[in-house]
Amino acid sequence: MGFTRVYNTLYAHYGPQHWWPGDTPFEIMAGAVLTQNTAWTNVEKAIANLKAQDHLDPARIARASHEQLAQWLKPSGYFNIKAQRLQGFCAWYMAQGGLKTLSALDTHALRHALLAVHGIGPETADDILLYAFHRPVFVIDAYTRRLFSRLGLIKGDEGYETLRHTFETALGNDSTKADTRLFNEYHALIVNHAKDICRKQPLCMRCCLADVCPSRIVT
């Protein structure tokens, strides 16, 4: 199976990634919202601001003023939108009863609940499910579409749920803990790989996936 071979190749080349960058489940959730269409280096600055203000906390974010929060989030871009989304998420998070209550939900129910929050789409929800709640869901992002369509393993314009199902059934057996570990590493490896390679040159012979790619186009 091609999907497994790509994983083995990436893992052999980069090793374990120990993702998500973030110390607590809530930091991971906040990071997932802030990194929407945004470079992670910018998100780090915003999270550093929240930490410096002792505000990396759902209750405190929920009751901060929009202007204040937007100012702290400024480096992450879209700061007005993200202040709104993060605050809305925190309000929901508190209303639900926090981490403990949410952890009691099964994966399907939790995913459905996350998607109902304004500003949480499929990828952000799956980031949170996989990296904050350790649930076996495969995250589909722009890197995944680009890489695997160029490897010839997918078309690239499939719907999100279609692709998620494709990866999960190709890689997972029965939604076990082992799947969570695999999906966790795999998504991290894809992102790492995307950063590592040259974006401007579509033909990259030095890439670690050069042998896997039939057309040798691996960016």
Add this chain to the structure above:
DNA sequence: ACCCAGGGTCATA
């Protein structure tokens, strides 16, 4: 001076 980055929502046809 461009181009892009670990998306999502909303308006239109």
Add this chain to the structure above:
DNA sequence: TATGACCATGGG
């Protein structure tokens, strides 16, 4: 269903 506009900063 399927495009397009919009959000906005920082690094290459």
